[in-house]
Amino acid sequence: DVKVTQSSRYLVKRTGEKVFLECVQDMDHENMFWYRQDPGLGLRLIYFSYDVKMKEKGDIPEGYSVSREKKERFSLILESASTNQTSMYLCASSAAWENTEAFFGQGTRLTVV
């Protein structure tokens, strides 16, 4: 079974803190993604990585950065958390060839107070 694991299910952080959201996949997938989901706005892509150390901005990268030092791990970093980053964060991975079916982690519900 493909498994994508996010480090936390729920997280509460203070405004201004540096926050790390971690995601690990066990299927040797080339592609990894970070989305955020907000009521009424759907799922929006924050960042995408297609290889180690490679990244592309998605639709809403402002206020976020990412790190992919190993193929299986993709980290989302909130440099200085703000209340408008309170959201559900979803990590996904997919292969880059043939079958590009994407698999998602369980999600991290982040609250910034």
Next chain:
Amino acid sequence: GIQVEQSPPDLILQEGANSTLRCNFSDSVNNLQWFHQNPWGQLINLFYIPSGTKQNGRLSATTVATERYSLLYISSSQTTDSGVYFCAVDPGSNDYKLSFGAGTTVTVRA
């Protein structure tokens, strides 16, 4: 990017009823997936179906790539089918970023 439209936005069903959810997309795609979001927020894979028809138990899906739409059928609905159903596509050609529709919220009443 590719535009994805899902309809209807909301669906209320009586247990045992059948239903059809629709996904229209604006350009050719490499990948089309249907997901069900469970009450805890996780996206559960239902179908990977860039073309053709697939069935899995009471669920089936059909994608007509040439006409740029996909249908998800739920037969003999159960209360556990409640939740949000998403359609997502990627255009391929080295672009694997999934674009999501807004989702269909399904409520199945006992």
